[in-house]
Amino acid sequence: xxxxxxxxxxxxxxxxxxxxxxxxxxxxxxxxxxxxxxxxxxxxxxxxxxxxxxxxxxxxxxxxxxxxxxxxxxxxxxxxxxxxxxxxxxxxxxxxxxxxxxxxxxxxxxxxxxxxxxxxxxxxxxxxxxxxxxxxxxx
Amino acid sequence: xxxxxxxxxxxxxxxxxxxxxxxxxxxxxxxxxxxxxxxxxxxxxxxxxxxxxxxxxxxxxxxxxxxxxxxxxxxxxxxxxxx
Numbered sequence: 001x002x003x004x005x006x007x008x009x010x011x012x013x014x015x016x017x018x019x020x021x022x023x024x025x026x027x028x029x030x031x032x033x034x035x036x037x038x039x040x041x042x043x044x045x046x047x048x049x050x051x052x053x054x055x056x057x058x059x060x061x062x063x064x065x066x067x068x069x070x071x072x073x074x075x076x077x078x079x080x081x082x083x084x085x086x087x088x089x090x091x092x093x094x095x096x097x098x099x100x101x102x103x104x105x106x107x108x109x110x111x112x113x114x115x116x117x118x119x120x121x122x123x124x125x126x127x128x129x130x131x132x133x134x135x136x137x138x139x
Numbered sequence: 140x141x142x143x144x145x146x147x148x149x150x151x152x153x154x155x156x157x158x159x160x161x162x163x164x165x166x167x168x169x170x171x172x173x174x175x176x177x178x179x180x181x182x183x184x185x186x187x188x189x190x191x192x193x194x195x196x197x198x199x200x201x202x203x204x205x206x207x208x209x210x211x212x213x214x215x216x217x218x219x220x221x222x
Binding site: 015034064 | 175
């Protein structure tokens with residue numbers, strides 16, 4: 001069977017003020033429901049962490065869109081903590097998928113993810129691009 | 140009580156419509172709730188009903204409608220009469 005490479009893209013935008021307000025109101029309890037230990041270690045939990053956490057939450061939502069769960073049962077939508085942003089010592093972000101998010105990516109032939117994060121002017125945003133191996137002629 | 144769920148949604152859901160106009164099965168995301176707002180809804184529900192959503196429930200679909208929330212609370216042992 002011939003194979004071809006397909007490209008999947010997911011993007012999302014979130015309010016830094018919303019994340020800051022949730023951090024202020026719920027504290028660590030809020031953060032631990034959304035973010036992995038490594039993400040919290042990378043960003044911290046102080047008010048100044050809100051922009052970076054916002055961009056990471058946007059990255060999780062971007063991956064959920066990219067995996068296109070709309071054609072799946074509702075309970076198949078990946079958990080937020082199954083999608084993780086890692087930060088290299090030089091500051092470069094990368095995506096790591098766990099559990100059902102990794103399974104769904106594998107089902108779709110996705111073998112490489114690239115992420116770009118940004119935060120400014122009150123918003124955090126992320127775009128994720130994935131390369132997927134598909135049957136030729138099937139987008 | 141569904142009224143308690145609706146009260147939480149009214150305060151934290153960032154809905155674009157009056158929560159009283161929604162049926163139990165209406166999609167809350169279609170009604171304007173953002174994914175991030177659903178996290179606040181979850182935490183407020185935990186406080187209201189004195190429960191803790193399990194790790195497996197920490198996904199946006201758990202909070203997609205009043206009935207989905209009611210089902211999740213029932214799974215956590217909140218008595219139907221209280222939901």
